[in-house]
Amino acid sequence: MMSYDVIVIGGGIAGLSAAAFLSEAAKVAVIEAEPHIGYHSTGRSAAIFIRNYGNETLRALNDVAARFFETDTQTLTDPVLSPRGELLIAKPDELDALDAYCAGATGLERLNAQEACDLVPILNPELISAAVYEPDAQDIDVDRLLQRYAAVMRANGGQIITGQPVQGMAKMGAIWTITTDLDRYQAPVIINASGAWGDHIGQMAGLRPLGLQPYRRSAVIMAVPDKMTCAHWPLFGSINEDWYAKPDAGRLMISPADADPIAPQDAYPDDLVLAQGLYRFEQATTIPVTRPLRSWAGLRSFLPDHTPAVGFDPEVGGFFWLIGQGGYGVQTSPALGQLTRDLVLAQTSVLSEPIIAALSPNRFHA
Numbered sequence: 001m002m003s004y005d006v007i008v009i010g011g012g013i014a015g016l017s018a019a020a021f022l023s024e025a026a027k028v029a030v031i032e033a034e035p036h037i038g039y040h041s042t043g044r045s046a047a048i049f050i051r052n053y054g055n056e057t058l059r060a061l062n063d064v065a066a067r068f069f070e071t072d073t074q075t076l077t078d079p080v081l082s083p084r085g086e087l088l089i090a091k092p093d094e095l096d097a098l099d100a101y102c103a104g105a106t107g108l109e110r111l112n113a114q115e116a117c118d119l120v121p122i123l124n125p126e127l128i129s130a131a132v133y134e135p136d137a138q139d140i141d142v143d144r145l146l147q148r149y150a151a152v153m154r155a156n157g158g159q160i161i162t163g164q165p166v167q168g169m170a171k172m173g174a175i176w177t178i179t180t181d182l183d184r185y186q187a188p189v190i191i192n193a194s195g196a197w198g199d200h201i202g203q204m205a206g207l208r209p210l211g212l213q214p215y216r217r218s219a220v221i222m223a224v225p226d227k228m229t230c231a232h233w234p235l236f237g238s239i240n241e242d243w244y245a246k247p248d249a250g251r252l253m254i255s256p257a258d259a260d261p262i263a264p265q266d267a268y269p270d271d272l273v274l275a276q277g278l279y280r281f282e283q284a285t286t287i288p289v290t291r292p293l294r295s296w297a298g299l300r301s302f303l304p305d306h307t308p309a310v311g312f313d314p315e316v317g318g319f320f321w322l323i324g325q326g327g328y329g330v331q332t333s334p335a336l337g338q339l340t341r342d343l344v345l346a347q348t349s350v351l352s353e354p355i356i357a358a359l360s361p362n363r364f365h366a
């Protein structure tokens, strides 16, 4: 039986960021079901940081994360962000959506069709009524970020245990015992960072589900025509988020921006969904769709209000929720990891009280 101050269930970006920050002051273990960390959603993202993405609470987290990415030198020995930009285009019947996206956003430039095509020459100008450009959007080196969290945690004496799905959980007095096929582990605090399995782990601990729903999102890699260079293009897509594309090592990653509700699982793409998304991409651009070189799918797991749940369960002591990161879990990971540390160690957070309340799992028990 191994004992820790904190056990984190889930070796994705959420679990490892929390573990890295907590390991500064606590003995931490991460238990991951798969043979290696980052296997599920974290290893399948579009790897972009968009400051204006998400609701007001998410944008507050994005601001804290941006400060971390810009100024941290302890966790990040090398930068993990690099310039990319994001361009969203609107057809005549999508101008309301464009206005809604701009409301409350900062650092956006409104462009006309020609200006949009100057940035991404394969766009069809006849189908663009207006566009919005966010020059500050940046690529995230997700693997480097994940590995840095892991390295910091290990350097602080933390342990990452892979290949052991948590099978059971029980609380005696103030101590939780976690059971896997191979071992048993004890700690007074359990952090549920199990991604799409968040409600499943909650139920294993005897808690009511919060209403987490995983949605599948897919992507393909496609070559661009010979002699075309796309490396400097921004991420580009429709304002209604029914497709988007992003340069990826000289090719394009194209996503149908699908959001089909499915049960937690090792997600894989649906050919019809990919074909429909590629059709929408083809309609908006001037290049032919060719045979995808690779495809994949991952899960974006949302709570009903599209805001993560971060905090101790109000009914069962020592059980901490860190779920519902949706499509923003990589970019918000420094903010949510630091908030988790501050709440677990009863420290002051840089986030305001209303933002902490908006993230609290208490909202599901009101």
Ligand SMILES: Cc1cc2nc3c(=O)[nH]c(=O)nc-3n(C[C@H](O)[C@H](O)[C@H](O)COP(=O)(O)OP(=O)(O)OC[C@H]3O[C@@H](n4cnc5c(N)ncnc54)[C@H](O)[C@@H]3O)c2cc1C
Pocket (backbone or CB within 6 Å): 009, 010, 011, 012, 013, 014, 015, 031, 032, 033, 034, 037, 038, 039, 040, 041, 042, 043, 044, 045, 046, 047, 048, 049, 164, 165, 166, 167, 193, 194, 195, 196, 197, 201, 217, 218, 219, 297, 298, 299, 300, 301, 323, 325, 326, 327, 328, 329, 330, 331, 332
């Ligand atoms: C196609 C796509 C594009 C995306 N693009 C972006 C983007 O550009 N920017 C961004 O910020 N976010 C993006 N996201 C969202 C982002 O990937 C997620 O929000 C984030 O990875 C969630 O991290 P996580 O650690 O909560 O989940 P995961 O990475 O899924 O980690 C959860 C871990 O818990 C483990 N686990 C589950 N049950 C158990 C158990 N019983 N015992 C032990 N371990 C268990 C799982 O094996 C898993 O490894 C995208 C997602 C997808 C699918």
